[in-house]
Amino acid sequence: MFFNTHRVLVCALALATVSAGTLIAQDDLINRASFTAEGAVELPQDIRRWVYVGTPLTPNALNGGEAPFPEFHNVYVEPSAFDHWSATGTWADGSQIAKELVMIQTDEGTDPETGANAQVSGVGYFQGDFVGMELTVKDSTRYTDEPGNWAYFSFGHSGQPYAATAKAFETDSCNSCHEANAADDFVFTQFYPVLRAAKPTQ
Ligand code: HEC
Numbered sequence: 001m002f003f004n005t006h007r008v009l010v011c012a013l014a015l016a017t018v019s020a021g022t023l024i025a026q027d028d029l030i031n032r033a034s035f036t037a038e039g040a041v042e043l044p045q046d047i048r049r050w051v052y053v054g055t056p057l058t059p060n061a062l063n064g065g066e067a068p069f070p071e072f073h074n075v076y077v078e079p080s081a082f083d084h085w086s087a088t089g090t091w092a093d094g095s096q097i098a099k100e101l102v103m104i105q106t107d108e109g110t111d112p113e114t115g116a117n118a119q120v121s122g123v124g125y126f127q128g129d130f131v132g133m134e135l136t137v138k139d140s141t142r143y144t145d146e147p148g149n150w151a152y153f154s155f156g157h158s159g160q161p162y163a164a165t166a167k168a169f170e171t172d173s174c175n176s177c178h179e180a181n182a183a184d185d186f187v188f189t190q191f192y193p194v195l196r197a198a199k200p201t202q
Contacts, residue, residue: 029080029083029084030078030080030081030084030092030093030094030095031078031079031080031081031094031096032094032096032139033094033096033135033137033139035142036165039142039167039168040165040166040167041135041137041151041153041165041166041168042164042165043133043135043155043162043163043164043165043166044078044096044098044135047076047098047100047133048076048100050076050077050078050079050082050098051076051077051078051079051082051194052074052075052076052194053075053076053077053082053192053193053194053195054075054191054192054193054194054195055072055073055074055075056072056073056075056188056191057071057072057073057125058070059104059114059115059125060115061113061114061115061116069101070104071101071102071103071104071131071132072101072102072103072104072125072127073099073100073101073102074099074100074101074102074127075097075098075099075192076097076098076099076100077095077096077097077195078095078096078097078098080092081094081095081096081097082198085195085198085199086198086199086200087200088200089184089199089200089202090184090185091138091184091185091186091187092138093138093139093140093149094137094138094139095137095138096135096136096137097135097136097187098133098134098135099133099134099135100130100132100133100134101130101131101132101133101134101157102127102128102129102130102131103127103128103129103130103131104125104126104127104128105117105125105126105127105128106128111123129159130159130160131157131158131159132154132155132156132157132158132159132162133154133155133156133162134152134153134154134155135152135153135154135155135166136150136151136152136153136174136178136186136187137150137151137153138150138185138186139151143168145171146168146171146175147171147175147176147179147186148175148178148179148185148186150175150178150185150186151168151169151175152168152169152173152174152175152178153166153167153168153169154166154169184199
């Protein structure tokens with residue numbers, strides 16, 4: 001009996017220590033982006049192993065034939081930033097979120113009007129080739145002047161290989177639209193079911 005109680009106590013203490021440590025050190029545990037000496041961000045190597053959170057799609061057929069981003073937008077959150085989001089519902093300093101653009105698949109059967117394909121599961125849109133990669137990084141030390149401290153990058157929009165590094169865009173090119181329209185601290189969580197589900201309820 002004594003031993004069991006003792007063991008429970010030790011476990012409880014260990015857990016309390018771990019969670020207190022986690023709370024204090026949370027920002028320090030974020031895996032940050034790498035930068036060149038000139039201040040360009042380096043293309044993260046393992047984006048497709050980050051946490052996949054959703055795929056908005058704005059096809060040409062529904063945007064007068066000229067959608068600014070007619071491809072699938074596969075969005076991935078760096079895992080430590082995802083853990084912080086799940087624990088707090090906020091974006092930690094150092095958070096990284098990537099968006100990979102993927103062409104809609106076409107073949108000889110593609111409907112010229114809708115751009116859709118008929119496949120065994122039905123008529124619709126299926127992912128084709130990778131065509132572009134973008135990244136946003138929240139960094140209060142590097143981007144003191146950017147609203148929300150978020151900077152935005154593109155590693156190209158014309159297929160692979162992507163550029164190895166990218167310079168931050170001007171605030172008006174990217175940040176302003178995110179600031180005005182995104183649901184959670186410049187991030188469009190309203191379009192990512194995995195982030196909506198992971199957000200803690202207050
Ligand atoms: C007119 C508004 C607008 C502008 C300008 C804009 N974005 Fe976005 N961005 C969005 C929307 C809406 C989403 C989510 C839905 C989607 O991808 O279609 C998004 C999502 C993203 C994401 C995924 C993370 C997130 O915040 O949701 C990244 C990364 C991103 N954009 C990068 C950029 C970059 C780089 C630029 C500038 C070259 C840029 N954006 C300019 C509207 C905008």
